[in-house]
Amino acid sequence: MQERIIRAVAGSFILISTILAYFIDIHFLWMTIFVGLNLLQSTFTRFCLLSNILSAFGIKSESNCTS
Numbered sequence: 001m002q003e004r005i006i007r008a009v010a011g012s013f014i015l016i017s018t019i020l021a022y023f024i025d026i027h028f029l030w031m032t033i034f035v036g037l038n039l040l041q042s043t044f045t046r047f048c049l050l051s052n053i054l055s056a057f058g059i060k061s062e063s064n065c066t067s
Helices: 002-023 026-045 049-056
Strands: none
Touching: 002 026, 002 049
16 A cells, blocks of 8 residues: 555656646756655665655555565
8 A cells, every 4th residue: 555655645746846847937846856866766775754654654565575
């Protein structure tokens, strides 16, 4: 369940920041860059803050590959 929530949150942030960059200010693309970099670093370090937060709320991971 955690993996689905993480993907949904990341995808939503990217879509929202892209829409905000188009309609409001181009600087909202920094949010997109931040989300992309966070996803990239989590593939190497296996650290994901959202995963830790979801674990604290009792939401279980679907596999053993995430903390």
